[in-house]
Amino acid sequence: MEFIYQHPVLVAAIIKIAVLLFIVMTALAYLTWLERKAIAHIQSRWGPYNVGAHGLLQPLADGIKFLFKEDITPPVADKFVYTLAPFLALALGLTAIALIPFGPVRGPGSVPLLGQPAWAVTDINIGLLMLFAITSLGVYGVALAGWSSNSKYPLLGGLRSSAQMISYEVSLTMSVVGVVLVAGTLSFNELIEKQSGAFWHWNVFSVRYGGVPQIVGFLCYLTAAIAETNRVPFDLPEAETELVAGFHTEYSSFKFAMFFMAEYANMITVSCLATILFLGGWLSPFPESWHWQWFLPGAGLLALAAYCAWNTVAEMRGIARLQLGVVTLLAGGGGLLCLIPVVAEHIQGPFWFTTKILAILFFYIWMRATLPRFRYDQLMSFGWKLLLPLSLANLVITALALVLWPLVKHG
């Protein structure tokens, strides 16, 4: 107890981390479910269906499977590095999320926890830089995995990935700098607060601070981010058709699962970043004055509950009906809870944040379902000859606008 009062920051941080970790892990698991379902429906299939209603328990099953599989380490592999790689990957992937504010840390809507804001684990004033610092280390996971397996395909995969990630990291950073110039801060909260108002004040559209709309920067970011997370159409490092499974060919069981989770964690991170930088983070798209928007979360959950209820009654049979019923109850309860004004007010931030993230994640999944894979040289030339110049142009134009705007305004 004494310790708690001496170091509120530390304790609060620990609590928040624990909670966040739980949520994120679950989210990761169900992201895989979401992806499979989405792709399946895009390709007019059913996707996971049998384990639980609509395959809702599929992630759980997968997890168990991974846990109990045999963990093979190739004898020729460099044991230490071979083990280190997946841990590094996952650890970094999760650490990055610790910097993300999921809701307002001050002012209305912020929730105190031991005198600390609850919606963000940390609130440092160069959050963006720190985030990049952490993600920039992400490449090691892949590269080391590839090298330590001490076999051909992984090595090639590792080489590819390190080359690819370094190349696209440049464009990624460049495309973000435009926003930083406009906002003039590296702190996530300030970045978001500067976009307050309605959706036309988001950096994607905003001309508020004399900058230009960062739409180009946004597109560059999305593209580079896909490459950064090694996903289709940039999933060269793990191109099944060419490299069996790329850098994690030799990995199995839980180490593989860690890479798997790391990838999805990275997806979430980049989506969060996109949301914060370009889409106004946890801000609602509507003007504050529209108070009815407070009831949107509740309404949304209730709608989900309604759908589930109908679905339960109409289609489910046996155990599945029970499972979906539980989901219905959860959703309904949550919906009702969210209709309580106090809760509604404080749930706003996370609600919008989550919504936006989901949108972007869906976009990624959609991409994966739609696009074919690049060839390696295409990938490189695309990154260096198109993406980088584009993001640089965006940066230059933004800077010019920022310089010229005052002159124009004040004659």
Added chain:
Amino acid sequence: MTGAIPISWYLVLSAILFGLGVIAFVFKRNVITVFMSIELMLNAVNLAFVAFARAHDQLDGLVFVFFVIVVAAAEAAVGLAIVIMLAQNRQSLNVERVNLLKL
């Protein structure tokens, strides 16, 4: 972030790291590792810079660190390119085998 720790500790640490870097430079045979030991020395110096910047409460030290890092990047780019050439021309990375400059 209270500065409870005396600056001289940082300086000593920097000195130790630098010395280790030098030793590494002298002991390692692999060109790449030799390069790395140079980077290590640079890091040690950077630490000293930051420490001094803090001691005199001036930002110049940090600016220097910034420049050092940039230069290190440039050096790494060219140096590694040279290393690749080296590896291509004589199938070895051992600095001691690269001694044709002698006599």
Added chain:
Amino acid sequence: MIPLILFILCAALAIAGAIVLIWAHEPIHSALALILVMVALAILYLLLGAPFISAVQIIVYAGAIMVLFVFVIMLLNFGLEERTNFSKLAIPGALLAVVLMAEIAHWLAHSSIGRAMANGPAAPATEASTVELSKMLFRQYLFPFEATSILILIAILGALVLARKES
């Protein structure tokens, strides 16, 4: 309290990393050790109230330069370091390095300036604001800044020219 623990931890990590760098026969291990040192130093920079430099340290050093090193090591993949001993002067050199360290330590311990630094904590714990730093960088140090940027450009070209296959 916490800073002290952090400092000792990071310092230990850094030194350990440096030693591993020397010890390891496997270049990759050396590289990892060096990355460890860099990260530790980055944390120390945070302690010294230079978050920006700390971030840059990780992004550029650990995230770019060292990745390059690892990449090259993987690319060439020459395996273990070969232990030859053609250089008679290596051992004396190492001893000299130790002497160097001793010198500095001695100076810090006994010189007036050294003692001035030793006793009492460092200057007030104000974080070096990134804004101030950038102002300095783009006003007072504008020319060096531009110069380094040109240097980088030249380095890129040089690397390209060197690595290009003659055909």
Added chain:
Amino acid sequence: MFLLDHLWIILALPLLGSAINGLFGKNFPKSAVNSVAVGSVALSFLSAAEAVREFFLLAPAQIPFVKSYFTWMVGGEASAHPFRVDFALQIDQLTVVMLMVVTFVGMLIHIYSTGYMAHEGGYYRFFSYLNLFMFFMLTLVTGANLIVMFVGWEGVGLCSYLLIGFYFLKKSAADAGKKAFIVTRIGDFGFTVGILMVFATFGTVAFGEIFPQAGNISEPVLTTICILLFTGAIGKSAQLPLYVWLPDAMEGPTPVSALIHAATMVTAGVYMVARMNPLFSRAPVAMLIVAIVGAITAFYSATIGIAQTDIKKVLAYSTVSQLGYMFLACGVGAYSAGIFHLMTHAFFKGLLFLAAGSVIHAMGGEQDMMKMGGLRKKIPVTYWTMFIATLAIAGIPGFAGFFSKDAILEAAKDGPHANFILWLLGVTGAAITSFYMFRLVFLTFFGKPRYDEHKVHVHESPANMTVPLGILAFLSIFGGWFAAPKLIGGLDYFEKFLAPVFASSASAVESAPEAPAEATTPTMALVHSLTGWPVIVGVLGLLVAWYLYIKRPDLPKKWAQSMRGLYLLLLNKYYVDEIYAALIVRPLLWISTNVLWHVVDEGAIDGVVNGTATVARGSGGELRKIQSGNTRSYAAWVILGAVGFTALLFGLLEVAH
């Protein structure tokens, strides 16, 4: 007043023409090159004329009209006499005369050249040089201070070099060019020193500031300065002993000889002496030297002219001798007479050269008079114009040369600095001049053709060559009539016009003695001047030449046989070139070879260099033992250095605290 304020236009035009032709002319058609070259000079002439018109509107107080455009060099502002040179141009009566002569004759010769050079290679190059020469010459005559003047001075030297060596594939031409350049350099050295002394003495180089002070400078100093300046004149205007380059300069194309080596450049020396007259007239000794040099040169080179057979060589020596007359005039204080002769000489000698060129053109490049003869009928225009010019140079009354030469000899006879010897030399020279000039004419145009008429088919030159001849012929007759009234005891308008320029020197000279008493009534004066010695000797020379080359063509050879020694002496120009070679060139070569080359260069310099190399190699041989080619060893050394330095540094820091 536009052009007075923008005198530079007059200079700039030829420069522009030169630049255009020189840079792009290679690809131009001949017509384009012509229009650029001639056009620029013509425009320059017109603008000069306009400038002169405006000049006449100026009040006497405004003369000389100086226009400074920008400060060119400044040095030692701190000192009492900062070295400060403006790029300044000035115009006064003297400049007016020179301007008109240079631009007009220059224009005519440009036109002539379009015909004469029509079949030559490097056409554009030739005109580019020629325009450049015009630019420098104009700079020379308009410069308002010694430095600007000197720029022009050296510039014309350069162009002369370029144009003499125009046929640079011909060794003799190239050598002649070098000779001209080097010989004039000797004079220019004196000139340069002179300029320096002027600055040292007066603390300035601007004419307008020098002349007023001239009065309060001690005579020895002035004398030194004047002699030094005159050295430059000797070189540039080919006086004894530096005249040797001019005859060789005839290697250049004939228009060049006409323009540069007869009409304009070689007269620069005279112009300079006249320009500096306030100094000279206060240094009697220098004056005397000028006069003596002039007179002797006049007589001496005239004698050489007798025996020459190359038509251009004859003209060359005659030029030297005429220049001698001009200096004689300046030497005896009759500057205006000198300038007057300069002008008339520009007309008739220019004409003579052009005509000679026309002859050579007609003969298809033949220059030896012994291979000519009887051209009178075949090329009448050339013949008549040349004959007129000859009458003029011989000083036959009524022609331009008569007035100017008469004025000079008169000044030598009973001017302020009259001197019987000088006069005698002058008159004798005049006689010889008229003799060899008529010899030239008779040999060329009269008697039997001495060439193979089937090989050479003689033809009159095209209009663009003959028209300038005509114009110059006209000027050779009437160009001197400014002075005509003097014949009847009236005024010499030319002299009167130039008077302001030489006013100071006139004042410097103690009251000039009255004109001879017998010139009271106009008729008497006329008779007197028409029966003056110059006329008599002129006619005498004519008659002798006629007797020897028309009446008894066999005589010259006989005499040449009988007086072989003298003949050879004259034919070989008194062996001056050989003497110079023996006295100066060979010793110089010997010293350069045996002392400077074998001793100084090989011994000292190479010794030092090689020594250094040896030392470096030796020490390197020792040092390279350190270079084991082993990086780690190097590192060890570096560390050693670091340790030492750190120790030192800490030590110093401790000391500092």
